[in-house]
Amino acid sequence: MADTDRSAGWIGALDPAAGPRYQQIVRLIEQAVADGRLRPGDRLPPQRKLAELLAVDLTTVTRAFGEARARGLLDAVTGRGSFISARQEQAGPPLDLSMTIPPAPKGIRLGELMQRGIAEILARSDADQLMNYHGGAGSLAERAAGAAWLAPLLGPLPPRRVAVAPGAQTALHALLSLLARPGEVLLTEPLAYPGLIDAARRHGLALAPVASDADGPLPAALGEAAARHGARLFALTPTLQNPTCLTVPAPRRRALAAIARRHDLILIEDDPYSLLAGDAPAPLAALAAERTWHVATLSKVLTPGLRTAFVVMPEGGDEAPFLAALRAVALMPAPLMTALAAHWIRIGAARDLLDGVRREAAGRQALARAALPATMQSHPHALHVWQPLPPHWDRNSLIARARLAGLGVMAADAFSPDGAAPDAIRIALGAIPERARLAEALGLLAALIRGEASG
Numbered sequence: 001m002a003d004t005d006r007s008a009g010w011i012g013a014l015d016p017a018a019g020p021r022y023q024q025i026v027r028l029i030e031q032a033v034a035d036g037r038l039r040p041g042d043r044l045p046p047q048r049k050l051a052e053l054l055a056v057d058l059t060t061v062t063r064a065f066g067e068a069r070a071r072g073l074l075d076a077v078t079g080r081g082s083f084i085s086a087r088q089e090q091a092g093p094p095l096d097l098s099m100t101i102p103p104a105p106k107g108i109r110l111g112e113l114m115q116r117g118i119a120e121i122l123a124r125s126d127a128d129q130l131m132n133y134h135g136g137a138g139s140l141a142e143r144a145a146g147a148a149w150l151a152p153l154l155g156p157l158p159p160r161r162v163a164v165a166p167g168a169q170t171a172l173h174a175l176l177s178l179l180a181r182p183g184e185v186l187l188t189e190p191l192a193y194p195g196l197i198d199a200a201r202r203h204g205l206a207l208a209p210v211a212s213d214a215d216g217p218l219p220a221a222l223g224e225a226a227a228r229h230g231a232r233l234f235a236l237t238p239t240l241q242n243p244t245c246l247t248v249p250a251p252r253r254r255a256l257a258a259i260a261r262r263h264d265l266i267l268i269e270d271d272p273y274s275l276l277a278g279d280a281p282a283p284l285a286a287l288a289a290e291r292t293w294h295v296a297t298l299s300k301v302l303t304p305g306l307r308t309a310f311v312v313m314p315e316g317g318d319e320a321p322f323l324a325a326l327r328a329v330a331l332m333p334a335p336l337m338t339a340l341a342a343h344w345i346r347i348g349a350a351r352d353l354l355d356g357v358r359r360e361a362a363g364r365q366a367l368a369r370a371a372l373p374a375t376m377q378s379h380p381h382a383l384h385v386w387q388p389l390p391p392h393w394d395r396n397s398l399i400a401r402a403r404l405a406g407l408g409v410m411a412a413d414a415f416s417p418d419g420a421a422p423d424a425i426r427i428a429l430g431a432i433p434e435r436a437r438l439a440e441a442l443g444l445l446a447a448l449i450r451g452e453a454s455g
Contacts, residue, residue: 018419025064095441105356138164145342146310216248
């Protein structure tokens, strides 16, 4: 049955600088379907009502709905309206290269690991208390587990500097609500995590990309942008950047930290991948601890279902304002999942799982290197690759052709803070369970990329 209450929650503001508005509407629908805010059978608002909500003319919405139907996102029922297609639930992309998740590692039975872990937790915990409300930043044991998990990157950390959050997205929303005021400018990378872009826009922030080169954001450009916009915040993913797989080298990180101090910038370091990479330089939180908020989720390196992220707060700060902001966004992390994550860290199971994910990611990257054009950008342990397209393709045409072939990929538009998206796609490697099926998907996609747009 259609859920008409939920079906309005996906509506966000359009950006005049982010390209044609009808395409932005289609991307809003695609993103809402991908993250579960829209589900098969949900009814969208009437076109005229949606036009009012988005402050666009009716023809723009009509064109967007037509494009969404062509992509298989919507079904139209005469006299009843437009609904999210049930085909999304029945199959989705049969070969999904769009969702970045850690692949199941070989030799580790996640179900058995969960069963043992939960049994061990219940053997030494009060189940009633475990399932009750939990306030604050997590228990002392959970915060200590977070500090131990991040110690290979940040060295010894006092647990009081570590807060537990129900996922990185929740943490980013809480940080922006605490640190920024509507109308302010958030400095970002030229291509950024879509969740950050969405969160910033929902908090009424303007996004200003900082010019970059092959080593990441340019220090001089960061200083110039901070001065020009009067910005106080710079958010970035310096290791295995999503979507480009770029890792900012150590000298550039030191230079960015120096610029941040000179301009009194607060840094938001979204860092899901450093432990997975295995070769990442010291995080910004180790170079500028007094001004860096470090967000490290377990969803991208262990398993999404844990819904656990650790936030390292700046050195010498007061934790109370952030904990209040976090509580306002999400009352608490799921206690059982947080307890399981902390238990796995304490007994070494989390490290074993991380090593398994790293090995599986390396095998999948080898398949990508063998199949895709040499212009791809990647890292041996990344969960995705970044594929610039040859001149005869534009990204929207390629994605439409890929859908017809049963392939789902992400266009560069989803990562663009200002609408200046290159003709490139992000290809995720973790969602297809079997390597043989992944190889098939990559082969199909490579044939499309190398073929002619009119073929």
